[in-house]
Amino acid sequence: MAALHRLLECLLWPARREAEAGEDGEEEQEEEEERGRVPDGPPSLLASPRCFQRPHGGAAASWGLRFGASAAQGWRARMEDAHCARPALPGLPAGWAFFGVFDGHGGARAARFGARHLPGLVLEALGAAPGEPEPVRGALRGAFLAADRRLRALWPRGEPGGCTALALLVSPRFLYVAHCGDSRAALSRAGAVAFRTEDHRPLRPRERARILDAGGTIRRRRVDGSLAVSRALGDFAYKEAPGRPPELQLVSAEPEVVALARQAEDEFVLLASDGVWDVMSGAGLAGLVASRLRLGLAPELLCAQLLDTCLCKGSLDNMTCILVCFPGAPGACEEAIRRELALDAALGRRVAELCACAQEPPSLSRVFRTLASEDIPDLPPGGGLHSKAGIIAEAYSKLSKAAELCREPRPRGCESAAGRAPSAHFLTYPGGRGLGGVGPRPPPSTCRRKGSPLSNPSIFGGDGRKSPSGREPQIEEAPLLLGKLAPSSGWNFGTKCSEEKYSSKSNSVAAGGAGGAPGGTLASSRRGRRRQPRPARVPRKPDFMGREPGGA
Structure with a gap:
């Protein structure tokens, strides 16, 4: 790990310097504005990355679900990501599970609040016997808006900060993906990416129309020239337009919810914050995850390796990923293991x-x-x-x-x-x-x-x-x-x-x-040995009886 740490420092030091202070200082100013920090505050990036991870996982053996999760602070001065995993939901029959990834900006308070309270709000909205799929989609939408309302009641007035939110709700018949912001999810089915979410950016036509109707502006591809995402929990300074409901404010907490019918070919769903997607494509991530699953790696160890790979590829942000594997996921393959061992030996x-x-x-x-x-x-x-x-x-x-x-x-x-x-x-x-x-x-x-x-x-x-x-x-x-x-x-x-x-x-x-x-x-x-030189002989004087040294 120490050698890998040194390698990351050597490979990524130029990228860190470029991100920390651009040629004209514009990148640093944008970063300070996005994170809600004053220019005189502590630097946004560390001198060396923090690679420590606590991978964890679990399984629901009754219906073949496995999951793993891990997070890394990376080069950021603070860890602002949070996540949650519930392989079983109390009050609902077997086969229901909930997973969430929350990427904070301006602090970790909003992300931690979402990871702690959103699963309970989803359960409250679902009830004991939820109908599928439309009632569940409505329940997820209501849970996100309720979480934003509760967070607003606890939030210090005038303090910046918020978080993106990404949730996966698994039922026996459907996969529900709800998200607001730029954290992404991807579904691998039959060896290919069958679905992935789209970031909520101010330049998307629907997002742009809402921002302009609420009296906002878009400068440098950001809301009012500051916030890079157009939907998030928190960020209440952008939710003050009078006479408009929460879902029509400059920045909205309303999620985009998609219901996907489950199939036997479903392999896995990967949820990750933008620090992972900054350096990896959807197809690249799906291929890497599938190849590691064929080596028999547990999902939590696979997530840890994935974050290490993203660090080496140049990610400078906090990173969090959750891997949810279904019965159709690739299993261990002896031929793949043999090739991997041969590759490691050759390297x-x-x-x-x-x-x-x-x-x-x-x-x-x-x-x-x-x-x-x-x-x-x-x-x-x-x-x-x-x-x-x-x-x-x-x-x-x-x-x-x-x-x-x-x-x-x-x-x-x-x-x-x-x-x-x-x-x-x-x-x-x-x-x-x-x-x-x-x-x-x-x-x-x-x-x-x-x-x-x-x-x-x-x-x-x-x-x-x-x-x-x-x-x-x-x-x-x-x-x-x-x-x-x-x-x-x-x-x-x-x-x-x-x-x-x-x-x-x-x-x-x-x-x-x-x-x-x-x-x-x-x-x-x-x-062939080199002969050792003998010490020089030192002449000695006769003793007091006139005898030579060594004499009788």
Whole structure:
């Protein structure tokens, strides 16, 4: 995770600087106006992203529904998103569920209020035996407007702020999607996007007509030149037009509700805030989610990986996503898992090659950009190389850690009778060689002949030669799917040596097995050792009896 964090900082720092302060300051001014913050307030973006997530999920086993959710603060100075998940609704028969995503602006108060109170208001509006589909659509519309009224009663007068709202109500027969703002939902059916919501922006014809009729203006594609969405909970400064109902104000809390008849081919519905959609298309998200489901990932872990991918692709906003899977969702596929393992192993080997061939230690961002310029087959659809940033960062981190450990001073207790001791940590090739003849430089007392793995300057230096057997260095063959490299017989990370494992007669260091085998011995020929210079003889004076030193 630390390596991935550094990679995000390196890749996204230019984008952060551009978003935080444009050439003429216009972007920063618009951001301050949208978030309701004064120019002298704290910066809207952090110096480094906050990637911490708490993925969670659940299931309704009786009718085959699974869900997962996760959220990340990202580069924003504050977390203003909120979400809720109710896989079962009290008072309604089995098969009903409610999910919601709320993206706040000007603070998180409105988003948290919606996540806490909107499910209860929906239940109140539905009643014990709701009719479908029109009565349910009316109930959702009434619940959104009721939530806005209650929020207005609690809202401090004159204080800016509000939130977009996106809700999915699942019934045994229909899927109801209600939304106001720019958070989006997408339904995947039979491997394709069958439905997705449309953002409520001031330039949409219906939204534009309502804003102008209420006496507002549209400047810079924003309501009165400030608010980027035309429907939201809160934002009461835009709901003061006299003589007009709430749904006809400049900014309305009335949701757009769609009822979709359920089919056996329904796979999943993805709900996400605009921080996800800023860098991913609907088709790209659907393809990425389907490919991860074929690996057998739980929905909550899939959501966490999705947000990591969006961070790597350049999202600078808060991000929240909820994945709701139906019985028709793709299941685990052995062939997909095999291809994924092969891809992870190939990426690990390529990272090792780039580090070995460089004259100086390459940065993680340089390694990533080099890989991005290459044609790598079988990358996940929609995510591409960005969805493999965790694998790349983990492989690079292991190599960097090995190089740092190689440069540590040797521990006490490792010296032999000959006065030589090997490095405390080292990286070996299965045949006893280092990284293509490349290895860390040991202390002067442990130097070997030229060409020995312990006589090379750095794990990242050298000329990239092959081993004597002609084999290329191999890194882990089967990395784990979630970004951790699994151990294999390729690279062997040695541990601290001891007197029992070090023999001055053979001048070799055992690393866990016999020489020439994976995890074997790294040995150096006694004949090729550099002879240690003898200390100069210091003449000594005769003692008081006139005897020479060493005499009887």
